[in-house]
Amino acid sequence: MNHFPEAWGRPRDDVYGAYNSTYLQTSGPKAHTTSPAVTGTSVLGVKFKGGVVLATDNLASYGSLARFTDVKRLRVFGGKAVVGFGGDVSDMQYIDRLLESIDIRENYSSHGNMLNAKNLHTYLAKVFYKRRSEFNPLWNHILVAGFDADDQPFLSSADLLGTTFSSPHLATGFGAHLAVPILRRKFPDERGIETISREEAIEALKECLKVLFYRDARSLDKYSIAVITQEGIDLREDEQIEGQSWAFAETIRGYGSQTS
């Protein structure tokens, strides 16, 4: 046994094997983040007549561990736009600091030239694209909601590669698979956002959050929801998914202990 002080308190090599130090990079090129650490799951958004709703749950996972259960993933920018973050939480906090400094700079000379949600989305997409081009990505998929220069409701997405797209309803991560089909059924393209009321949009998102909580193992029943209208932003950050029914779980077959 090794009695030298540097080994004190360390797992014994003869029992546990030598410390696997392969993850510590000693040579080669500088490596950046190649995978996210603490992550948030889906972000959901829907446009309605006169505004946009955005929702996320309040969970930050560390792999499969539900690590932080009170993390707010909706960030307000300048009282007119909201950014919803999925993906790495530390990168979210970095972007949040970035937005803070832009907000201060933009408001420093207030001449009615505030950046709107569309400008903000363009900027953030550029930040993502620049970082991916440096092979040092910000590991996020975000939704930006608010209004464009013509005061029309605006909802658009940007991800770690700098890819952008816009649609009357959007969802990132698992939501893209589970929530978007629900939203497309509720609000088909032919309907147009003029026929969607604020209440209907909020209800739809709550329904989607519930479905996600049922099926996405990295989700939580505590969520945040932001309603952005011309009157301002109504942000609620300590909401609880209501009307859950797990009765359907009993009928599920095909995995776990019930394989038939």
Next chain:
Amino acid sequence: MFRNNYDNDAVTFSPQGRIFQVEYAQEAVKQGSVVVGLVNKTHSVLVGLKRNAEELSSYQKKIIEVDSHMAVAIAGLASDARVLSNFMKQQSLSSKMTYGRPIPLDRIVTQIGDRAQTNTQHYGKRPYGVGLLVAGVDAAGPHLFEFQPSGLTHEMQACAIGARSQMARTYLERNLDKFDGCSRDELVTHGLRALKETLSQDKELTMENTSVGVVGLGTNGKMEAFKLYEGQDAVPLLEALEQADSAGAGEGESMEVDS
């Protein structure tokens, strides 16, 4: 040899607290031919008198379009103005690229102001020998800014810089209260009349020597992109001025008596 000991560079104050090099640069602005700018609630107008070095040469450009929402009129060293307008073009494109919006006027004017100021505080540098009138629209509406070689910038309702510009300023001051209520075309006419005031006896405004630039908000409240009127395009504007002057000749007289 020197006028005094304190004008060898732009970084030394005179005992009276003046920086002579900057003041000389401002003299360069006064050498340039006159440009007039005026703004109301919907439009921002630039009017300039072009000069040719000799009868056979072409006329020096007075109004430079920086972007679809903004233009500058120059008085002084045209080459210095080009450096500044190139910089403004770069900044404007960069703002469109990174934020997807036209750069706010006050922002870009501050930027050129800062650039000009550094030239007055570093040894071996020379102040810009040009004054600018920056006209444009942004989210806060139409604007007019004046830029001086010292780096000083002001937002103006109306302004004239360059040779004999005092005459134009007098006209602008006397008619200031009329600008806000008048239409796009009337505002242009006011600009041209102010420019005309500065002309010496033997000169007149022609399609060759007149430049007019207009940018503003259209009837739908949307941006009306900058448009430059030169040569044939300027003829209708000059005719409108002539008509307004002949129609209002009597009025004009009585107004003079009043003041």
Next chain:
Amino acid sequence: MTSLMGHPSGQTVGYSFSQPTAAPVKEHSFYPYTDNGGSTLGITGSDFAILAGDTRSTSGYSINSRMVPKVFKIGGDDETGKGAHILLSVVGFAADGNALKERLDAVVKMYKYQHGKSMSVTACAQRLSTILYGKRFFPYYVHVILAGLDEEGKGALYSYDPVGSYEREECRAAGAASSLIMPFLDNQVKFKNQYVPGSGEGHALQPKKAEPLPRETVEQLVRDAFTSAVERHIEVGDNLQMMIITRDGIEEIFHPLKKD
């Protein structure tokens, strides 16, 4: 030293496993590209050029959005693209496509600012090649087609590979369904495998000579190409965007495609 699980010899019984039990350290690497699907196509005539593309944006089996245009006006005054005289279509990795479009747009605008006249399509085509080749070792992952009118007023079309080799052509399909559309164009625009009836037997048979097609015919070919591609390719669909450049300016037409 043997492991308890591996070879239970009983000689030295460790507390745990002598071999590292954790899975070998995962080699994550960041891949900076994605494929956003979709297809584009361009055809020229004697006094016009058409560029078209579908408006679907995909990632994997998901549809990101049904309305992400792939054809852009280059060198226009503002967002509306008024005054533009060049068209560009981009398909492949959408973020690279956008970055490339904006770069070329800035180049064409600076050209006009500096020279006081519009950039010719020929010059723009050469410049685009240089831009693409400038990123030879980290390419823009896109297939682009450039269109406009040449000095003689004839339709001009240039197609590129991702690293800038280019060629002027009469017609070109690019993107996900290019392998479906291109043979159709070869046959219908270049009259490949079409012969003059009764002109001879075997090798003596005269090939039908290709002539520039009228605009109505070309528009119909574009619509047919896309309705057919939509049937067979899952990444193509939603809407067809067509831009037609003539000496009178640029016309933009949208046409619905199947959304399945």
